[in-house]
Amino acid sequence: MISTCIIGASGYTGAELIKLIIHHPLFSLDACYVSNGSADSNKPIGSVHPQLSAQADLVTIALNPEDLVQMAEKFDAIFLATPHEASHDWAAALSGKKAKIFDLSGAFRLQDTQVFESFYGFKHEHTDILSNAVYGLAEWHADAIKTANFVAVPGCYPTASLLAIKPMTEADFIDPSVRPVINATSGVSGAGRKPSMTTSYYEVSLQAYGVLGHRHTPEIEYYCGTQVIFTPHLGQFKRGILATITMRLREGVKTSDIQQRYEQHYANQPMVRLRDSWPKIDDVANTSFCDIYWKFDEDNRYLVVSSAIDNLLKGAASQAIQCANLVFNQPTETGLL
Numbered sequence: 001m002i003s004t005c006i007i008g009a010s011g012y013t014g015a016e017l018i019k020l021i022i023h024h025p026l027f028s029l030d031a032c033y034v035s036n037g038s039a040d041s042n043k044p045i046g047s048v049h050p051q052l053s054a055q056a057d058l059v060t061i062a063l064n065p066e067d068l069v070q071m072a073e074k075f076d077a078i079f080l081a082t083p084h085e086a087s088h089d090w091a092a093a094l095s096g097k098k099a100k101i102f103d104l105s106g107a108f109r110l111q112d113t114q115v116f117e118s119f120y121g122f123k124h125e126h127t128d129i130l131s132n133a134v135y136g137l138a139e140w141h142a143d144a145i146k147t148a149n150f151v152a153v154p155g156c157y158p159t160a161s162l163l164a165i166k167p168m169t170e171a172d173f174i175d176p177s178v179r180p181v182i183n184a185t186s187g188v189s190g191a192g193r194k195p196s197m198t199t200s201y202y203e204v205s206l207q208a209y210g211v212l213g214h215r216h217t218p219e220i221e222y223y224c225g226t227q228v229i230f231t232p233h234l235g236q237f238k239r240g241i242l243a244t245i246t247m248r249l250r251e252g253v254k255t256s257d258i259q260q261r262y263e264q265h266y267a268n269q270p271m272v273r274l275r276d277s278w279p280k281i282d283d284v285a286n287t288s289f290c291d292i293y294w295k296f297d298e299d300n301r302y303l304v305v306s307s308a309i310d311n312l313l314k315g316a317a318s319q320a321i322q323c324a325n326l327v328f329n330q331p332t333e334t335g336l337l
């Protein structure tokens with residue numbers, strides 16, 4: 001068995017990782033860490049996450065940062081389900097050792113440290129790790145992921161957006177004079193477990209936020225190679241993201257060309273489902289799938305694509321497992337179907 005541990009096990013994506021790893025045929029979950037001083041330290045997992053009662057026979061451990069080097073020599077894989085700052089600070093002790101690292105945070109996704117600093121609000125101190133980090137968009141970067149030691153698992157909105165846009169950008173079908181427009185809505189679990197007024201279920205009413213300045217804009221732009229207008233919305237539901245993207249395509253692109261590109265990229269990708277009707281969040285919530293459907297106005301060259309994922313799974317934990325499967329030479333869908 002491949003020995004794994006999770007750091008940040010008391011959070012929402014931590015809980016999803018626990019569920020996936022304990023049911024995985026090849027990975028064993030050997031430790032669950034929380035931060036030093038966490039109210040959830042030294043507790044059975046079933047008491048931290050009641051839905052995991054009687055499923056995971058583990059007690060959370062308060063992480064001592066001095067133990068990180070030893071942990072990186074002990075485990076085969078370490079999943080960081082921690083805030084960006086914690087992942088950033090701990091990466092140096094963890095990387096370059098036996099363990100393959102899968103970081104769910106945004107700390108190692110942006111290669112340009114100036115852009116990183118302006119969107120994340122703190123200085124990037126680990127450019128050496130950054131330059132070796134592989135972006136874990138599993139359907140597009142599988143070859144690089146297979147040989148990676150450190151995987152930066154994509155953000156939730158970027159996963160939904162990039163899976164929809166990349167077949168068009170890779171084919172050079174986008175009209176360069178018109179930026180793709182992404183409107184996306186996330187459930188409140190996207191904001192993590194820590195309570196806050198802006199994300200409290202009672203306070204939330206469908207609303208745009210982060211307009212023309214969300215930190216996922218540079219991530220999406222870098223990995224699809226075109227500038228976009230990205231507008232996230234927060235909706236009053238627990239989990240899921242629906243991203244609807246409008247793209248103007250170059251003259252001469254036909255409906256059949258679009259069909260051919262989506263099929264070429266996703267027909268053999270088990271975690272992406274090309275649907276025959278508009279995706280719904282209920283169809284993907286609590287699953288590891290991304291559902292995609294599109295319609296093209298050939299006369300006016302506007303393509304509208306809709307993409308739905310579960311933010312905590314395909315947008316975080318199950319994509320991390322897809323990456324780990326690839327690193328350990330398994331089919332990407334192992335343990336996810």
Ligand SMILES: NC(=O)C1=CN([C@@H]2O[C@H](COP(=O)(O)OP(=O)(O)OC[C@H]3O[C@@H](n4cnc5c(N)ncnc54)[C@H](OP(=O)(O)O)[C@@H]3O)[C@@H](O)[C@H]2O)C=CC1
Binds near residue numbers: 038041081189
């Ligand atoms: N929620 C989502 O939809 C997605 C989240 N992500 C990213 O994944 C990571 C985890 O997100 P999520 O599970 O939602 O977040 P949560 O807030 O639900 O959980 C974060 C975890 O990290 C621990 N933690 C908090 N502060 C620190 C700290 N300073 N040092 C160490 N550990 C700390 C938390 O609590 P404790 O104090 O008990 O240790 C908890 O276990 C984040 O980087 C997030 O941006 C990525 C994609 C989607």
Ligand SMILES: CC(=O)N[C@@H](CCC(=O)OP(=O)(O)O)C(=O)O
Binds near residue numbers: 104155186190191192
């Ligand atoms: C609803 C909500 O607040 N969503 C978060 C994105 C989810 C997330 O955690 O982003 P990363 O994948 O980059 O870590 C946000 O807008 O910042």
